[in-house]
Amino acid sequence: MSNTAKHPKALPYLFFSEMWERFGYYLMIGIFLLYLKNVEHGFAMTNTEASDLYGTFIALVFLTPFLGGLLADRYFGYRRSIVAGGLMMGAGYCLMAVHSLPMLYLSMTLVIVGNGFFKPNISTLLGNLYSTPEFQKRKDEGYNIFYMGINVGAFICNFFSAAIIIIWGWKYAFVAAGIGMFLGVIIFMAGNRHYTSGDVRKPMTREDMPFSRIVLTILFPSLIAGILGWMIPGNIFQSDSNDAFIFACIPVIYFYSSLYFRAEKADKRPIAALLAIFAAVVLFWAVFKQNGTALTIWADNYTNRHLTGEAAEIISGVKLAEKKAYKKDSVVLYDNQFRIQKKDGVVLKEYNYPSYFKNVRPDELPAENTDATLWSTPLTQSINPGWVILLTPAVIAFFAFLRRKGKEPSTPTKIAFGLLFSALSVLVMVAAVHVSGNGTEKASVWWLIGTYGVITIGELLLSPMGLSVVSKLSPVRITSLMMGGWFVSTSIGNKLSGLLATLWDGYEHKANFFWVNFALLMLATFIIFAMLRWLNRIMKEKGLN
Template identity: 55%
Template sequence: MKTKHPKGLPYLFFTEMWERFGYYLILGIFVLYMIDSEKGGLAFDDKNADDIFGTFIALTYLTPFLGGFLADRVLGYIKAIYIGGFLMGLGYIGVGLFKELPLFYGSLALIIIGNGFFKPSISTLLGNLYNEEPYKANKDAGYNIFYMGINIGAFVCNIIAAFMRNKYGWGPAFMTAGVGMFVGLLVFTIGRQHILQANILKPVQEGDTKISDVLLKVFLPAIIFGLIGWFIPDNVFGSDSTDAFIFACVPVIYFYVMLYVKANAEDKKPIGALLAIFAVSLMFWAVFKQNGTALTRWANYYTDRTVPAPLEKPLEAIYLVDKKDYQDKEVSVYDDQYQVKKDKDGNALKEQGKDIYFRNISDLDRKSMGGNQPSEVNLYNTELFQSINPGWVILLTPIVVAFFMMLRRKGKEPSTPSKIVLGLFISALSCLVMVGAVYAGQNGLVKVSALWLVAAYGVITVGELCLSPMGLSLVSKLSPPRLTALMMGGFFLSTSIGNKLSGVLASFWYDYDNKANFFIVNFGLLLLATLLGLSILKRLNKIMKEKGVN
């Protein structure tokens, strides 16, 4: 560690681990909380919950654009991390405390703004630590290790969330996320002395973008465009919030395009290469972030979650009731594919007093659970399935790092852009696993084994490890020094748009009678992204060689 990696790495590792603990704890139970109508949730319909989820995660990755810019030019990265972490901690606690919608949305806003300062700054600090010898050659490995820290937090948080909401309720579960964030800031403070040398404010150069220009020429137009999207008659992209977000992104995207157009000859190629990577990466995030929507729904309704008999302490207990009870028009508000039905006025109805988990269990399973007589059945919490992906990351990261180091020793290590394109293709294969799951469950007629989700997450995790940490590494390698955090913001902008699209795609779930077609569409999107990546790969590798990096 002393010769290969800087001393600041462990502190950034654990700071990010605790920050992601809080963030992914929120994401793991967010949709479940919004659709819950019996245990103190918000009782939103499924489609509205998907839309809010997509908007929330999109905005958390949009604000790094401005946060990264301010960290680059004004605040410095360390101060930005403290500001961002404090705001996020308050926001997490606020979500747990307040059910009144204005305060609930205000708490989400604190998380969104705080993430804008925190996320690009900690990634930039890590890259700066690896800019000096003897660490420079290990930057990809450093980002992989850092990424494993993210996923340790994401793995543990869902177990804690399940315990907290079962024992204490939704509010304390959300507030636990805030505690995690403040622990992360404490770790960062302890290791601050090993990170200070990476907190380098870039000197102002001729032609640099001014803060006033960003506020007046980017964010003001973004607000105006967002309002136009919100109030425009009818919905262009499915909902007012989606229209507002997509419209608001237009001036920001224009800013990055003009950054490329106006760049000097030295900076133009690397900026152009990064913009191309951003474009193909957003398709990955559009599919990957459905783990909080479509795949959570699959786990909730289509996956066998019964706890084996030897486990005496249930994680979640519900009751099996006679199947005919679901035929009563007052409680049967879901069809066979769990689509929310609407009343004569078009208003979405909610499940009242019955858990629909048992609609698609086999007769054999029903008999083993007590037939048609009410009996207690113990289930794994749905949010525990959110830990499968980070669990795979923890297991696979050392293998992936070792594999690429072995190829490096043989002189055959792929370039960073090549790893990203490979990641897109592998991720596409995970969608085919879910197609298999649909056919195994006869399109929702019976529940399927949880191993289908385990397998799908395993495949997409390999793709994720080739793409996500490599994207961060590529930004650090190719960005002009004075624009590093700004370009980190651009990477997170592409993630943001992808995240929003994930909510849009998930909202079409009920439009597919055959759920296999839903996953085939996702496969097609990732395959298209792979082909686009291959079409520009030769040029990207050439730019990497010109910059003297791999």
């Protein structure tokens, strides 16, 4: 942030607004699956049930920007939409503190709708502020700085959630998420005077589809298709929610395809390039977003979280570790792969040691009737943003060096290599499964640190570059709408991540689960590399890199 003179004055406000917004979101989502599975304080869901709901939730969170971006573009403006969305999200987080399924679904709805207004429009506002000749060449750098703000919030929030849950309980963690969101709104409003040049509504042209027509031909059909998908006897895609979501996406995909056919000749190739990138990154998000499902399950059940000596004293002192008594008692019944056992929907119990100790090596078990100090599982959600914070300055400096030498790769090239690094990260977890004897022994946390480290390189090459290429290639009048298209592809990938995670319990050998993820990412890598010359040619035609 030392070079703010080289960036718009709005950047610090947008940076900290997004930081606190992401603090709230990632605090909530970092504990969401664990909360759903928790028998005593949550809803005692199985891995499959919790992963399905988690995937549907994060999918809808990133689907609503399709509509929120459109409404901001044409009617509400970016600033008004961002404030309204932030307030809805903050209220949603706070309502999650009320333990009931109806209230859970209401709070999820507020977060879903609120994010639709907040997320695409703060990104578009940033892009608009960098669209002047003074700042245009630094757009990638600006997005990287902005993306770092996201990860500062995502990093610190999990330390708060871990401590709050241990000291006060789950509901207060959700309230803390709401407070973080409200702080983000206050900071955004404080910088209001710096956003004027970027908050410009786009006048409709004859090529634009009227909003009433969008409702009748896109949104209404999506709703009907979703209902039909839910009501289909049996399941095509494993669950009613999967069927409903995939059916509902069909009209939305049709809408984005129609943008290409309705566009002016000069806009057709850039729109086609963006649609191709959207299709490929679906597979990236399908794997990346398993950080909240499969990798959280791995961290909770298969990772050695036991602390001893001075480390145990320090981590316990700051309330980031819990005590787990090693003694027999009435406990929830899990099988050897940590699948909760139910009969007629009722959780079964047994007289045994807590489930954490099922796969602890005999020589590492604590003494009978003593406490083991276990660091809190949500802390693993800070590994990825921690890597982003460490690596972002290096990535910015590396590409700045290449830019000075005239050798900076194009944005599509960065995306292609981002996918390749992401695929390689999955191999780390394949190795972790084999080293731990398919989870029969606890694995070191270094495996998680390693896999997150490699995928973070891929993320830094892909995600901020993806936002940047949308801002660069989009026709001005539909920039926010195309930014919404990026989030639609993220949404579909998110739902696919939940669908893949529901398969976790079905894989007796967990390495096979990760091999599937590796294959999907390699497929996406191949697609982008195969299109690379075509994509680079379109970028050059637009005078962009």
